[in-house]
Amino acid sequence: MQHKYIVGHSEYHGSASVRLPHGFEHDIRFYCTEEEVLPRMVGITMLSLDSLGIPITTPDTHPMVPNYEFFPVDSRDIDAVYTLAHEKSLCIDGPHGQEWVKFPEGLDPQEIHFVGAQLPIHSSGITRLCESPESDECKSGEHNCEGILGLYKGYSLDFVSCRASSGATKIADLSSFGSGGQLGDFGEAVDYVLEILRSESKETLFDGDFARYWDGLPPGTQAVFKYNSKIFEWCELRHAYTASNGWRDAETLGKYLVTQADEGGSHVLSALLKNSLIRKHTPHKYLLQAFALEMIVSGDPDRQDAFALQFKKQSVSVRAQLLEEQRVADYVKAMSLLP
Numbered sequence: 021m022q023h024k025y026i027v028g029h030s031e032y033h034g035s036a037s038v039r040l041p042h043g044f045e046h047d048i049r050f051y052c053t054e055e056e057v058l059p060r061m062v063g064i065t066m067l068s069l070d071s072l073g074i075p076i077t078t079p080d081t082h083p084m085v086p087n088y089e090f091f092p093v094d095s096r097d098i099d100a101v102y103t104l105a106h107e108k109s110l111c112i113d114g115p116h117g118q119e120w121v122k123f124p125e126g127l128d129p130q131e132i133h134f135v136g137a138q139l140p141i142h143s144s145g146i147t148r149l150c151e152s153p154e155s156d157e158c159k160s161g162e163h164n165c166e167g168i169l170g171l172y173k174g175y176s177l178d179f180v181s182c183r184a185s186s187g188a189t190k191i192a193d194l195s196s197f198g199s200g201g202q203l204g205d206f207g208e209a210v211d212y213v214l215e216i217l218r219s220e221s222k223e224t225l226f227d228g229d230f231a232r233y234w235d236g237l238p239p240g241t242q243a244v245f246k247y248n249s250k251i252f253e254w255c256e257l258r259h260a261y262t263a264s265n266g267w268r269d270a271e272t273l274g275k276y277l278v279t280q281a282d283e284g285g286s287h288v289l290s291a292l293l294k295n296s297l298i299r300k301h302t303p304h305k306y307l308l309q310a311f312a313l314e315m316i317v318s319g320d321p322d323r324q325d326a327f328a329l330q331f332k333k334q335s336v337s338v339r340a341q342l343l344e345e346q347r348v349a350d351y352v353k354a355m356s357l358l359p
């Protein structure tokens with residue numbers, strides 16, 4: 021039987037449930053229990069362990085599950101999976117010293133299907149487990165639909181994704197799963213790294229002890245730690261700091277900032293724009309453009325509407341500065357936002 025790991029974000033709305041494929045009830049696994057949010061770090065770690073033959077325990081699943089809606093991953097997931105596949109080991113630093121997790125063999129990237137990449141997203145912006153839940157075939161667990169269960173008919177599947185309705189707060193952690201005693205506590209490891217980051221002085225934030233410590237970590241470990249938003253933000257800030265010659269080259273910093281809309285999408289821009297150092301050192305024109313791009317590339321209709329509203333309210337000179345950025349200009353033209 022062919023196997024795929026489905027990596028993506030998912031949640032569900034409403035009470036409709038769908039039947040898992042008939043005869044495959046035990047070959048379709050989820051990495052968290054119902055109503056749980058699966059932190060990406062936990063999910064990716066379990067995926068790595070499983071794909072490398074280390075036994076993991078997944079929760080028992082009822083044959084009827086909510087019709088989960090899947091939407092695309094961001095670049096961090098892709099980085100983490102491929103880096104781990106390449107590195108074959110993880111170094112976890114904690115209060116009790118260093119612990120290495122050695123993976124016996126490389127992970128096969130062909131087995132991993134990212135939602136929004138190998139796994140197609142429908143024009144609605146989501147792909148559900150089942151896309152014809154009212155049909156008799158799908159009701160009986162014979163999915164020939166355009167949903168994930170139909171697209172991957174005959175496969176065993178591991179879902180590396182959340183199972184909660186939106187707004188849920190119950191979080192899955194690694195201690196719920198057997199990992200063959202191979203893994204320490206990631207929560208403790210992250211706290212340890214954050215403690216070193218917190219004790220770094222402002223003057224040496226990007227080239228002091230923490231930076232040296234970070235540079236000494238293997239890329240696989242860095243990729244996993246970057247799931248922590250504070251560590252992720254530090255990494256992105258450090259790129260900007262380096263690119264701008266330690267904040268001295270404001271013009272380059274501004275240009276760097278707006279290119280992040282293409283490189284990392286809105287989550288990188290949001291992390292950077294939240295930071296006071298970025299706001300202090302970036303020329304006003306580029307800040308305007310970056311805020312605009314962050315709303316435009318977010319893919320969130322509410323934020324895009326907010327951009328449209330704000331754009332229309334701006335003075336002619338602010339609009340001119342925004343329109344200097346080609347992607348903003350293209351968007352404004354496509355949406356006919358100019359009077």
Ligand SMILES: [Zn+2]
Binds near residue numbers: 150158162163167170
């Ligand atoms: Zn179906």
